[in-house]
Amino acid sequence: MKLKPADIARESLADRVRQVLIDRIFDGSYPPNTRLIEMQIARELNISQTPVREALRALEAARLVETQPYRGTRVRRISDSERREACQVRAVLEELAARLGAARLREHLRELRVEADAALAAARQNDVVRYLHHNVRFHGMIVEAADNAVLRRTWESLGFSVGARVRAARTTGDMIAVAKEHRQIIDALARGDGKAAARLLRRHVEVIVGSASEAEPRTSNHARRWAGEPGEGDAIVRSAVR
Amino acid sequence: MKLKPADIARESLADRVRQVLIDRIFDGSYPPNTRLIEMQIARELNISQTPVREALRALEAARLVETQPYRGTRVRRISDSERREACQVRAVLEELAARLGAARLREHLRELRVEADAALAAARQNDVVRYLHHNVRFHGMIVEAADNAVLRRTWESLGFSVGARVRAARTTGDMIAVAKEHRQIIDALARGDGKAAARLLRRHVEVIVGSASEAEPRTSNHARRWAGEPGEGDAIVRSAVR
DNA sequence: TTGTAATCGATTATCGATAACCGATTGTCG
DNA sequence: CGACAATCGGTTATCGATAATCGATTACAA
Numbered sequence: 001m002k003l004k005p006a007d008i009a010r011e012s013l014a015d016r017v018r019q020v021l022i023d024r025i026f027d028g029s030y031p032p033n034t035r036l037i038e039m040q041i042a043r044e045l046n047i048s049q050t051p052v053r054e055a056l057r058a059l060e061a062a063r064l065v066e067t068q069p070y071r072g073t074r075v076r077r078i079s080d081s082e083r084r085e086a087c088q089v090r091a092v093l094e095e096l097a098a099r100l101g102a103a104r105l106r107e108h109l110r111e112l113r114v115e116a117d118a119a120l121a122a123a124r125q126n127d128v129v130r131y132l133h134h135n136v137r138f139h140g141m142i143v144e145a146a147d148n149a150v151l152r153r154t155w156e157s158l159g160f161s162v163g164a165r166v167r168a169a170r171t172t173g174d175m176i177a178v179a180k181e182h183r184q185i186i187d188a189l190a191r192g193d194g195k196a197a198a199r200l201l202r203r204h205v206e207v208i209v210g211s212a213s214e215a216e217p218r219t220s221n222h223a224r225r226w227a228g229e230p231g232e233g234d235a236i237v238r239s240a241v242r
Numbered sequence: 243m244k245l246k247p248a249d250i251a252r253e254s255l256a257d258r259v260r261q262v263l264i265d266r267i268f269d270g271s272y273p274p275n276t277r278l279i280e281m282q283i284a285r286e287l288n289i290s291q292t293p294v295r296e297a298l299r300a301l302e303a304a305r306l307v308e309t310q311p312y313r314g315t316r317v318r319r320i321s322d323s324e325r326r327e328a329c330q331v332r333a334v335l336e337e338l339a340a341r342l343g344a345a346r347l348r349e350h351l352r353e354l355r356v357e358a359d360a361a362l363a364a365a366r367q368n369d370v371v372r373y374l375h376h377n378v379r380f381h382g383m384i385v386e387a388a389d390n391a392v393l394r395r396t397w398e399s400l401g402f403s404v405g406a407r408v409r410a411a412r413t414t415g416d417m418i419a420v421a422k423e424h425r426q427i428i429d430a431l432a433r434g435d436g437k438a439a440a441r442l443l444r445r446h447v448e449v450i451v452g453s454a455s456e457a458e459p460r461t462s463n464h465a466r467r468w469a470g471e472p473g474e475g476d477a478i479v480r481s482a483v484r
Numbered sequence: 485t486t487g488t489a490a491t492c493g494a495t496t497a498t499c500g501a502t503a504a505c506c507g508a509t510t511g512t513c514g
Numbered sequence: 515c516g517a518c519a520a521t522c523g524g525t526t527a528t529c530g531a532t533a534a535t536c537g538a539t540t541a542c543a544a
């Protein structure tokens with residue numbers, strides 16, 4: 001069995017473009033609301049419009065950008081209220097993960113502690129990026145332990161809404177306090193109390209954004225939605241059961 | 243202000259193709275594992291490859307199909323274990339929804355009862371399609387009431403995995419029993435006990451698939467995943483926080 | 485026989501060009 | 515002056531054609 005020159009599969013052009021665009025969105029080269037013009041990007045990367053368009057569509061599915069027909073694509077801005085919403089969802093997902101994965105996690109307490117300690121250390125140095133890195137790993141390990149692929153994907157799909165709070169500057173104190181909660185969660189797991197761990201974890205995640213910026217009036221849109229007929233949302237699969 | 247001939251926005255070609263493909267997948271014209279060939283579909287619909295390809299990519303994002311580079315796209319088969327996983331996730335999402343929306347739901351008890359009754363009636367007639375229709379509406383109203391867009395989208399993203407259990411023929415007895423639980427949930431809401439409603443709802447959803455087919459050995463994949471480095475999953479946004 | 489290399493038809497991925505469309509601007513007329 | 519129509523540059527949506535890759539088949543050799 002012989003492998004091709006590049007050993008493992010080269011990525012498609014569209015995939016590479018997608019990664020480039022994601023990087024630029026996250027590192028701030030493309031701030032929120034930036035218009036992304038297919039041909040401009042294509043010219044810059046010396047490729048045709050097609051793979052760029054495909055990449056943009058993928059980003060749209062991931063909700064990093066928003067497209068309006070014939071009006072182009074812009075980088076989506078994550079509002080504080082959306083961050084709060086996402087954290088509420090993430091909280092119950094991780095609660096479920098802890099419940100499902102509690103038994104398995106008892107055999108990985110060491111790894112959990114490593115990440116928790118690293119996150120705390122980073123917090124003390126006010127190194128937000130490193131803190132987030134280890135924080136994500138800590139939470140990711142728990143989600144992974146649940147051994148539920150749907151849960152994992154769902155959790156990851158919130159990554160942007162939640163993770164983009166890089167900019168939501170957190171105070172060092174907050175970070176440290178939150179980081180310390182990891183210990184309690186690990187302790188609960190260590191003594192086999194999955195229920196408690198799950199509850200602690202939910203609280204832990206719920207609070208993350210709630211504590212931060214509490215401004216922004218938050219206008220409800222429930223009334224409007226209720227008025228319109230049900231399947232009105234933007235679900236791709238709207239004809240599911242009819 | 244004058245409107246264009248077709249009044250409201252015509253859909254793009256790609257959108258229409260997408261809807262056609264979704265319909266065909268759901269009505270069984272394209273059973274699981276069917277290979278979807280871009281040019282074939284394009285020729286059939288008298289359009290070019292491009293919008294078909296775009297539609298397929300959208301379906302991939304919705305996880306209705308699976309694509310391998312240079313190897314084409316196939317309709318995805320939903321396993322029973324995946325259905326179970328999705329129900330676990332859906333359960334905690336709806337639990338959250340009931341908690342968040344409990345207050346608001348008290349003003350919509352009538353609508354809830356309408357759907358619950360209709361679902362029960364359909365169950366008694368063993369009319370699965372109609373049962374599912376009202377069932378989805380009932381649960382959808384609750385999710386809607388939470389007034390959390392992220393939650394709603396996340397819930398909808400499970401729609402396929404969960405809703406596709408149309409084929410997972412449920413016995414009449416099951417349907418009736420489950421349909422009756424709706425009443426208890428409504429009652430809890432009526433007396434203002436959101437906590438109880440949320441708990442009942444979670445149980446209600448958790449059980450849905452668990453009761454059905456209990457076969458299939460369920461091989462864990464946690465060990466393998468744990469071994470590999472973290473960002474190994476298929477998250478689109480893998481460089482989120484790095 | 486069996487394993488490997490060359491070939492071929494089918495399909496996906498990408499390209500370059502064109503049609504459809506948007507938004508702003510300009511021009512026209514009341 | 516103000517509403518509206520025509521026009522224009524720029525962008526998206528779609529097209530038809532080509533390059534790259536796959537899977538199977540055949541050809542060949544140990």
